[in-house]
Amino acid sequence: MSLVTDSPVDSSSSDDFASFLDAALESNSSGSSPEGEAEEEEEEEAEEADDDKVEDNRVKRSKVEILEEVVEEACGSTLQGSLEQKLEESAKKDACTHPGSFGDMCILCGQRLEVESGVTFGYIHKGLRLHNDEIVRLRSTDMKNLLRHKKLYLVLDLDHTLLNSTQLVHLTSEEEYLKTQAAPFQDVSEGSLFMLEAMHMMTKLRPFVRSFLREAHNLFELYIYTMGDRPYALAMAKLLDPRREYFGDRIISRDDGTVKHQKGLDVVLGQESAVLILDDTENAWTKHKDNLILMERYHFFRSSCHQFGFNCRSFSELKSDESEAEGALATVLQVLKQVHSMFFDEPGNDPIDRDVRQVLKTLRKEVLNGCKIVFSRVFPTKFQADNHPLWKIADQLGASCSTELDPSVTHVVSTDAGTEKSRWAVKEKKFLVNPKWIEATNYMWQKKPEENFSVDQVKNQ
Amino acid sequence: MFFHIVLERNMQLHPRHFGRNLRDNIVSKLMKDVEGTCSGRHGFVVAITGIENIGKGLIRDGTGFVTFPVKYQCVVFRPFKGEILEAVVTMVNKMGFFAEAGPVQIFVSNHLIPDDMEFQSGDMPNYTTSDGSVKIQKDSEVRLKIIGTRVDATEIFCIGTIKDDFLGVINDPAAA
Incomplete structure (x- = not known):
């Protein structure tokens, strides 16, 4: 049956009719529009069609030509120069800069564009592209608008940040009980565990996520940016935002990014100085690390733990979950509120000149302010100590790091209680903690109680 | 037409x-x-x-x-350049708005929306005049002028403008 579709043949009579229509309409429209791009067509058709307007145009044009000649003859050379300049300027003004395109047509003048250029904004509408200048313009107008509403931008990752998903086939026998607990996809306003039969997936929302979105929505313009594909992103958005009040069309999936395996703010229509990012993967945002608030990964399902190499039992197997009140989302919401209030309430210069990245840095600096840290048996020997991630994190958190012991040291971070420095710490009554203390402090944005991170405890485990 | x-x-x-x-x-x-x-x-x-x-x-x-x-x-x-069409708004964002007239998809950039209409974000993004009397949002009906067309095998794309006399909202569902 496939043969059947391949023979659409138009009869000659209808062809004639259509071409006649085309010709008639085209000449009409170009006659009424001010730009003269269709002039060539007009000339061709002028012979056949006895259209008054076309004739009119011709007459006008020839008049203009005559006028120009007269002007040229009459004017002196200096005058002529300035006149030419003026003409050039007006030509520049008339020429469209083609700020973007929709279906390969300029969004400003409607002209067909031959070359595809600019950044694709497929997540907003199919076939929409914008040029850098236009993006910059949109960002700055939007920024003013947003600041008036006292809002900033917040880009949210999905997996391991707001929720955890797994394929149904990856559920272990111990997790089978979840299938009976899961809410159907049709009713998404309640519950936190969902089964998406059509996508063969099960999704668990992170505890506190609904309150988080409700509160963050008042302070930020929310974006979703996920490495999942578009259908997945839309399905998850529906789970998180059943009434479509938080995200609107600001849902970006990996299909919309400009660089493979990377996330970038170039498709986000927000000034980089006002964007905060919440993600669990630092490497995805190589260009925008300063905007990033790193999240502790949320693993609910066994397969997810396994994927990241943890061999402990997952929440699903333990039939427990992250704490609602003290979980990562609750903590980070506090941080976001702090950043927001620092950004807007600080007296001084205009908010438009402020930079959220600077605010974030200042806030981080306060976490371990006043601590002096010495590491022991954390870095491999011969390793450049101040290149180590832990050292850098401690530095960003405002602690001063050192390689030598002296009375001003407050914390010794060690993997082994038997080292010389560890023993010194015990003797001098300094805090002796294991490296997890720094990581936890980094995720929680507050100094964690040192007692919970004693070095002996690690050895016992 | x-x-x-x-x-x-x-x-x-x-x-x-x-x-x-x-x-x-x-x-x-x-x-x-x-x-x-x-x-x-x-x-x-x-x-x-x-x-x-x-x-x-x-x-x-x-x-x-x-x-x-x-x-x-x-x-x-078939839409033609210069034609006036009536269309239903399907999506409003900071770049402008999208509208449909049957199978035809029309984009009106914010360059081609009158300057006195400003974008308002929120649950129901819209373009509104400063006195609030005219509002373009999803499901509004607008009269617009086509300034560019492209016909694909299955879709027709158009660029439209409402920055001209007698163009703009003709029926606002929010007001009704």
Whole structure:
């Protein structure tokens, strides 16, 4: 049956009719529009069609030509120069800069564009592209608008940040009980565990996520940016935002990014100085690390733990979950509120000149302010100590790091209680903690109680 | 703009459709094949209104298929540059808004929205005049002028403007 579709043949009579229509309409429209791009067509058709307007145009044009000649003859050379300049300027003004395109047509003048250029904004509408200048313009107008509403931008990752998903086939026998607990996809306003039969997936929302979105929505313009594909992103958005009040069309999936395996703010229509990012993967945002608030990964399902190499039992197997009140989302919401209030309430210069990245840095600096840290048996020997991630994190958190012991040291971070420095710490009554203390402090944005991170405890485990 | 025109198409039919209902089969197949498609020349085929004539069938060598030349009358819809159209707004964002007139998708950039209308974000993003009297949001009906068209195999894209006299909102669902 496939043969059947391949023979659409138009009869000659209808062809004639259509071409006649085309010709008639085209000449009409170009006659009424001010730009003269269709002039060539007009000339061709002028012979056949006895259209008054076309004739009119011709007459006008020839008049203009005559006028120009007269002007040229009459004017002196200096005058002529300035006149030419003026003409050039007006030509520049008339020429469209083609700020973007929709279906390969300029969004400003409607002209067909031959070359595809600019950044694709497929997540907003199919076939929409914008040029850098236009993006910059949109960002700055939007920024003013947003600041008036006292809002900033917040880009949210999905997996391991707001929720955890797994394929149904990856559920272990111990997790089978979840299938009976899961809410159907049709009713998404309640519950936190969902089964998406059509996508063969099960999704668990992170505890506190609904309150988080409700509160963050008042302070930020929310974006979703996920490495999942578009259908997945839309399905998850529906789970998180059943009434479509938080995200609107600001849902970006990996299909919309400009660089493979990377996330970038170039498709986000927000000034980089006002964007905060919440993600669990630092490497995805190589260009925008300063905007990033790193999240502790949320693993609910066994397969997810396994994927990241943890061999402990997952929440699903333990039939427990992250704490609602003290979980990562609750903590980070506090941080976001702090950043927001620092950004807007600080007296001084205009908010438009402020930079959220600077605010974030200042806030981080306060976490371990006043601590002096010495590491022991954390870095491999011969390793450049101040290149180590832990050292850098401690530095960003405002602690001063050192390689030598002296009375001003407050914390010794060690993997082994038997080292010389560890023993010194015990003797001098300094805090002796294991490296997890720094990581936890980094995720929680507050100094964690040192007692919970004693070095002996690690050895016992 | 709508046109009522006569078009021709060669229909290939499997022998199992032959018999008493041959004519009906051809017509129903024609409708299935043609209605809803686009061609750059004629635009969007809205509906077939009648059959002018069905020519003599020709058996294709090697297969049992028979080709019938069919002349049919149909209503087509094709937007033209400079045409004024009425459309329903489907999406509003900071770049402008998207509207639909039947199968035609129209984008109106914020450059081509009057300068006194400003974008308001929120649950229901919209463009509003400073005094709030005119509002463009999802499901508003607008009258716009086409300034560029492109016809694909299945879709028609247009660029529109409402920055001109007598263009803009003609019916606001929020006000009703």
